[in-house]
Amino acid sequence: MNVVEMLGITKRFPGIVANDQIHLTVKKGEIHALLGENGAGKSTLMNILFGLYQPDEGEIRIKEQPVTITGPTMANKLGIGMVHQHFMLVQPFTVTENIILGDERSKLGIIDVKKAESEIRRLSERYNLKVDPTAKISDISVGMQQRVEILKTLYRGADILIFDEPTAVLTPQEINELMEIMRNLVKEGKTIIFITHKLKEIMSTCDRVTVIRRGKVIKTVDVQDTDENQLAALMVGREVSFEIEKAEANPSQTVLDIANLVVEDNRGVEVVRGLNMQVRAGEVVGLAGVDGNGQTELIEAITGLRPVKGGVIRLGGHDVTNASPRKVTEAGVGHIPEDRHKRGLVLDFSVSENMVLQTYYQEPFSKNGLIQKDEVDKYAERLISEFDVRTPDKHVPIRALSGGNQQKAIIAREVDRNPDFLIAAQPTRGLDVGAIEFIHRRIIEQRDNGKAVLLVSLELDEVLKLSDRVAVIYEGKIVGWVDPKNTSEEELGLLMAGSVKQQEVKAE
Ligand SMILES: Nc1ncnc2c1ncn2[C@@H]1O[C@H](COP(=O)(O)OP(=O)(O)OP(=O)(O)O)[C@@H](O)[C@H]1O
Numbered sequence: 001m002n003v004v005e006m007l008g009i010t011k012r013f014p015g016i017v018a019n020d021q022i023h024l025t026v027k028k029g030e031i032h033a034l035l036g037e038n039g040a041g042k043s044t045l046m047n048i049l050f051g052l053y054q055p056d057e058g059e060i061r062i063k064e065q066p067v068t069i070t071g072p073t074m075a076n077k078l079g080i081g082m083v084h085q086h087f088m089l090v091q092p093f094t095v096t097e098n099i100i101l102g103d104e105r106s107k108l109g110i111i112d113v114k115k116a117e118s119e120i121r122r123l124s125e126r127y128n129l130k131v132d133p134t135a136k137i138s139d140i141s142v143g144m145q146q147r148v149e150i151l152k153t154l155y156r157g158a159d160i161l162i163f164d165e166p167t168a169v170l171t172p173q174e175i176n177e178l179m180e181i182m183r184n185l186v187k188e189g190k191t192i193i194f195i196t197h198k199l200k201e202i203m204s205t206c207d208r209v210t211v212i213r214r215g216k217v218i219k220t221v222d223v224q225d226t227d228e229n230q231l232a233a234l235m236v237g238r239e240v241s242f243e244i245e246k247a248e249a250n251p252s253q254t255v256l257d258i259a260n261l262v263v264e265d266n267r268g269v270e271v272v273r274g275l276n277m278q279v280r281a282g283e284v285v286g287l288a289g290v291d292g293n294g295q296t297e298l299i300e301a302i303t304g305l306r307p308v309k310g311g312v313i314r315l316g317g318h319d320v321t322n323a324s325p326r327k328v329t330e331a332g333v334g335h336i337p338e339d340r341h342k343r344g345l346v347l348d349f350s351v352s353e354n355m356v357l358q359t360y361y362q363e364p365f366s367k368n369g370l371i372q373k374d375e376v377d378k379y380a381e382r383l384i385s386e387f388d389v390r391t392p393d394k395h396v397p398i399r400a401l402s403g404g405n406q407q408k409a410i411i412a413r414e415v416d417r418n419p420d421f422l423i424a425a426q427p428t429r430g431l432d433v434g435a436i437e438f439i440h441r442r443i444i445e446q447r448d449n450g451k452a453v454l455l456v457s458l459e460l461d462e463v464l465k466l467s468d469r470v471a472v473i474y475e476g477k478i479v480g481w482v483d484p485k486n487t488s489e490e491e492l493g494l495l496m497a498g499s500v501k502q503q504e505v506k507a508e
Contacts, residue, residue, distance in 0.1 A: 001064065003028045003160055003191050004049065009058035011044055013400065015392025018044040019055070020215040026160075031182055031192045033202045033223075036212035037236050037432040038404025039390040042195050045212075046162050049193075050082040051075040062160075073102075081158025083149045083166050086341060086403065091138040095131050096120055099152045123154050127181045139266050142169045142339060143291040150178075161185065162193045165403070167201060168429045171290055171458050172493060179205045197404075197432050199228040211235050236434040246444045249468040251280040255316055255421050255452035256302070262310035263294070263301045263476075270309070271297050273476035279421065284443065284453040286467030286484065288460065290496050294476035295456050296338065299425055303335050304328040305343070316420060329358045334419030336411055338426045338456070340403075344410040347399040351391050352380035354398045355413050387412035388438070403430045408439075415442050422446055425456040440466060460489045474498050 004026040011019040018041045026032045034042045047053045049060065051069035060067055062078045069075050075082070089098050100116045117133045124131055129147040137145060146169045153161055163182075167175045182192055182205060194206060202209050202223060210220040211234045218234050232240040256279040263272035271294040279285045289295050300306035302313055304325040313321045315331045323331070337343035345354050356365050356376050364375045380394045389408045391401050398406060407430055414422065424443060428436045443466060447453055457463050463470055464484040472480045472495045480495055 001028045002026065002061070003063050004193070005059075005061040005064075006045065006049065007059045007061070009045065009048060009055045009060075011041075011048060011053060011055050013392070014396075017215050019048070022058070022212070022215075022217050024210055024217070024220075026191060026193055027208075028191055029186050029189055030207040031186055031194055031205055033206040033209040034193060034195045034212065035197075035199075035202065035209050035231060035235055038408065038430070038435055039402040040212045040235075040432075041215045042212055043164055043402060046082065046164055046193065046195065049075070050080060050162060076103075076156055076158065079157075079159040080162065081153030081156055081160070082162040082164065083146070083153055084164050087145045087149055089137045089145055089148060091136075093137060094133070095135050095137065095140070095148050095151075096133040098137060098148055099133075099155050103156055120151060120155065123151055127151075127154065127184075128177050129181070141292045141296065143171070143174065146170065159189065160191045160193070162195075164195045165197070165430055166194075167196060167198060169291075169426075169458070171496075172460055172489070173290075173497075175201070197430065197436075199231050199433070202231065203228060213237060232433050235432065238434075240433045240437055242433075242437075244440050244444065244465045246466075247448070249283045249447065251283040251468070252450070253281050254278045255281050256454065257314040258302075258311065259314075260311035261298070261301065261308065261313065263297045263306060264309055265297055271476050272301065274311070275473075275477055277471055277478050279452045279454050281420070281452050282447060282450050283468040284447050284455055284466055286463035286470040287454060287456045287473055288463050288470055288492055288496055289473035291458060293473050293496075295425075295473055298473070299335070299338075299423055299456065302328070302423065303333060326358070332420035334414040334417055334422040336414050336422070336424045336427045338429070340406055340410055345398050345406060348397050350395045351384065351389070351398050351401070351409060352376050352394045354409060355380040355383055357413070359417070383409070383412040383416055386416075388435070404432060404435060407431055408435060411439055411442070415446065418446075418449075419451065421452045421454070423454045423456070426458065427455070428457075428459070428462065460492055464489065464492065472496055 002025045006022060006024040009019050009022040022045055036042050048055050051071040051074050060069060067078060096113060096117045099120055104111045120133045129151055131144050131147050146166060167178060170178060186192060196202060206223050208220060208222055211218040258275060258277050261272050261275040262270055265271045287295055297306055301308050304323050308321050312319060318331060320328055320331055341347060359365055360371060365372055377394055384391060384394060387408050389412060390405045411427060428439055443453060455466055467484050470482045470484050471478045
């Protein structure tokens with residue numbers, strides 16, 4: 001049985017046809033991947049299925065019945081649940097409060113939070129989605145917030161689950177666990193539509209894949225009849241190289257120098273605990289660690305977003321400990337943040353305005369205290385074209401761009417400022433394979449131009465391929481340095497999990 005049929009779906013936004021006569025059929029009990037480059041229209045199509053947008057044309061059938069999905073409540077009633085690419089969580093609420101929000105199951109008007117909590121504990125154990133039901137959303141990591149989103153749909157008992165890039169924020173181990181969870185879910189008769197940019201995940205877990213390019217369906221194929229190269233080519237319309245070409249690094253003076261750094265998290269717990277590290281000009285240092293070992297707080301401390309409790313941070317020989325974000329930026333730091341909505345963009349500002357968030361007060365963007373709109377627009381136009389940011393126009397609010405294109409906009413802004421020290425946290429999260437290839441080249445280019453780069457990524461193959469040295473962070477300390485040339489993903493994974501076997505490479 002086809003549980004989902006989307007027939008001739010068209011959705012237009014000002015200046016763009018996001019979905020153009022799309023046909024998608026999903027069979028009961030399959031894992032159906034949606035693959036397409038950034039801005040291809042995948043999220044739009046799923047937002048239509050979840051009732052968040054109304055299509056301009058086309059018909060939807062759920063379990064062979066024609067339906068009009070007027071909103072998420074209606075979608076829930078039809079058994080459709082969605083895990084969004086950008087979290088839809090209320091920050092000051094607890095995990096439990098977020099999960100039961102809108103589905104309170106009250107008795108005589110009284111909500112039994114304890115009961116909900118134990119149900120959530122049961123679900124989280126059963127599906128191995130570890131979260132503390134009593135924790136506040138604002139206190140938990142991006143990875144954990146994702147798990148809450150997944151639990152939310154499970155709590156509502158959905159049987160058609162839409163996962164919009166759920167693995168982008170997970171560690172390799174967590175991804176394997178999630179793939180296992182997905183396989184279990186389909187065994188129990190659930191159906192999954194899975195948006196991902198990771199071809200490996202499609203090959204290992206999905207039954208069929210529909211490829212979308214620029215709003216149109218290119219093809220639906222059985223996973224057993226295809227391979228990663230063919231999928232990449234179908235998706236971007238050209239061959240894609242998965243290898244990173246780079247020469248030997250030629251590191252020189254120390255740019256970032258951190259000594260005995262101590263930083264607390266939001267709850268006042270020390271999560272960076274006497275950390276020491278250096279990054280030199282002309283090298284990419286990878287920081288590898290399981291999410292939640294202090295890497296977020298470390299970056300926030302370096303960039304002036306979080307107070308430093310102890311220790312010293314030096315940039316180019318200058319003490320920038322507890323300096324303001326503006327001072328740090330002016331000292332030559334570029335920052336691609338891990339949470340692009342919270343730290344990277346002002347969503348209601350235009351694409352142009354977002355391109356000058358740190359530089360608007362400087363020449364040529366400002367003169368005599370007045371913003372020079374033409375200069376800002378000219379600059380934005382150049383970045384949009386150089387970094388292939390797909391947007392209908394530079395004046396639309398950046399909120400309207402697809403996730404991957406928002407990411408490309410941030411990278412364009414940060415790399416183009418040509419900072420002496422670039423922090424790239426999850427730089428390719430949510431990007432398609434073509435865009436990843438491009439971004440990797442730009443990062444290596446920065447290195448080859450004598451800049452220092454700190455790469456923080458949960459993608460171990462990315463860390464190993466891009467970095468010249470890899471620091472392993474565990475419980476707030478650097479517990480070892482490895483040479484990526486002779487370290488496997490498995491070995492790195494073990495070190496990240498706190499294994500005692502550590503291999504030291506000396507920084508000359
Ligand atoms: N609310 C909106 N208003 C205007 N344009 C929009 C809106 N939502 C999406 N778009 C546009 O529709 C196109 C498709 O976006 P969509 O988010 O569906 O892409 P996607 O395939 O999910 O991309 P990604 O892989 O980057 O997440 C993009 O060009 C985007 O700018």
